[in-house]
Amino acid sequence: MGKFIPLDVLMGNPEKAAPSLSPDGRRMAYLAPVNGVLNVWVGRFGEDNYRPVTNDTDRGIGGYVWAHNGRHLLYIQDHRGDENWRVYSVDLESGKTKDLTPFEGVQARIEKIEKRYPDELIVGLNKDNPQLHDLYHLNLLSGDLTKVAENPGFVSWVVDHNLHVRGAVQPTAEGGLNLLVRDSANDEWRPFLQFPPEDALFSSPLGFTLDGRAMYLRTSVDANAARLVRKELASSEEKLVAGDELFDVGGIIIHPDTKEVQAVAYVRDRLDWEVLDDAIRDDFDAIRQIQRGDFGISGRDHADKKWLISFTTDNGPVTFYVFDRVSKKPIFLFDHRPELKQYTLANKEAFSLKARDGLELHGYLTFPPDRGRTKLPTVLSVHGGPWERDTWGFDPESQWFANRGYLTIQVNFRGSLGYGKQFLNAGDREWGGKMQEDLIDTVAWAVERQLSDPDRIAIFGTSYGGYAALCGATFTPEAFRCAVSICGPANLKTWIESIPSYWVPITNLLHRRIGNPQTDEAFLWSRSPLSKVDQIKIPMLIAHGANDTRVKLSETEQIVAAMKAKGIDYKLMVFDDEGHGFTKPKNRLAFYSATERFLAEHLGGRAE
Secondary structure (H helix, E strand, O other): OOOOOOHHHHHOOOOOEEEEEOOOOOEEEEEEEEOOEEEEEEEEOOOOOOEEOOOOOOOOOOOEEEOOOOOEEEEEEOOOOOOOOEEEEEEOOOOOEEEOOOOOOOOEEEEEEOOOOOOEEEEEEEEEEOOEEEEEEEEOOOOOEEEEEOOOOOOEEEEOOOOOEEEEEEEOOOOOEEEEEOOOOOOOOEEEEEEOHHHOOOOEEEEEOOOOOEEEEEEOOOOOOOEEEEEEOOOOOEEEEEOOOOOOEEEEEEOOOOOOEEEEEEEOOOEEEEEOOHHHHHHHHHHHOOOOOEEEEEEEOOOOOEEEEEEEOOOOOOEEEEEEOOOOEEEEEEEOOHHHHHOOOOOEEEEEEEOOOOOEEEEEEEOOOOOOOOOEEEEEEEOOOOOOOOOOOOOHHHHHHHHOOOEEEEEEOOOOOOOOHHHHHOOOOOOOOHHHHHHHHHHHHHHHOOOEEEEEEEEEEEOHHHHHHHHHHHOOHHHOOEEEEEOOOOOHHHHHHOOOHHHHHHHHHHHHHOOOOOOOHHHHHHOOHHHHHHHOOOOEEEEEEOOOOOOOHHHHHHHHHHHHHOOOOOEEEEEOOOEOEOOOHHHHHHHHHHHHHHHHHHHOOOOO
């Protein structure tokens, strides 16, 4: 087998990540560890003079953004995973960090920053009602917060390019969405567009045009796959901008000044860009020649002469460049985990199969290098969401499994995003039903082709994937040798009844897509792993963050108590300083180390 990759190389902090150009293009920021904790570093672009400008000593900073004034950096941070985010600014002139939303038990969201208003932004705060985010104007220089929009029951807002709140999305009783607009910040709201329940997960407003007279929308109304359209506010005239019959419009690139759409992306087996603006066609052609992999554009300077480019590949680290639009040449910045180049990484191969009812499923196989392709110990890795999807590119978990000797299978079961609304809506009320059957059919497909050893298959996942792992252990224990569940719901009724307060406005959508605890109690119980806990016959490892707000720790506590009462063996890991997933490197490494030993014991792979 290939050289053993230490866990911290794959799962610890990256050496550098998330670079971002300053508005004037003269400086660059990125994330890098300081004493083992991710912080923001800033330096002059092209020089080796970077220094940390934040001093987080706990969970690390997961993301940040430049204010358009070039003086401030903004980031959000919560406490021990409670998701009560606060907005912080770093003044690069004074070096001081300021908490801009210093409210206990309140979640802040950055709603809008705009190039033409460099010292201002719009933030959302659920300060007055935990279920609803009102909007506030925030002045970065003074720190003054002024409420500009009271929330009567909206799930999201649309702010125009003058920082005026002129769009809002309102949930319906049936699980759909209504889009409301107004001509100015002082006018009354009026209905603009309805997204029926079958389109609600695909459709959303993307933003206003520069003049504010039209709106860009992603919508699957009157189509199978979500398209990009432009709709006039006054006449409701609609124009198709881009679309595909089978795949939803994904990423969108908008010109920072004209606000016109320049390119759209579709996530098929790989990421495909469709260029709409001839002014950037040569740029895209040049970027495609830089290296192997799928690329994204994550930033542009104000002059639009420098673009920040990231390339992801299946068998190497994520690589970052600055692309000079004048010379059409790339400037290499860094690999996020350069140590990986010392090791042999695995390729990620697309596959497809037909489910038992004929629905076509797509996914990815990652084979361990130098171990052959026959009757391998296997990990079925189930993505979260479930309204998300697995994609091609660098995946540390798949590389970890492959390096330890396992075939990794990732399948986009029905209910996954990206494949059109018929595919996604086929997952309605199918948690633990046909969505789970898709997983079992995928395992059977791999066994039939002698890719997987039927006696050495594990199911592994986080969030919805954790739920699927619990279902695998309880509904179909004969299909798996062992299961690993992270933050997975065990009782669908109690989980839906305990969702975070700021999810309450989408309750009707959850009821439509999963089930209503008031009217579907028996149905939800039949789809809950807790209802079949006595069928567990395989070893289980369950992990959870004590401060998880999306899936409460009580979900794990329920199934662990039931297993204990029935004398069923299990391994449990609870992290007191984590939420929904494990952010701190020491916790990640502790979890993956325990999982590695667990899988080696039951599947026969290798471990540190």
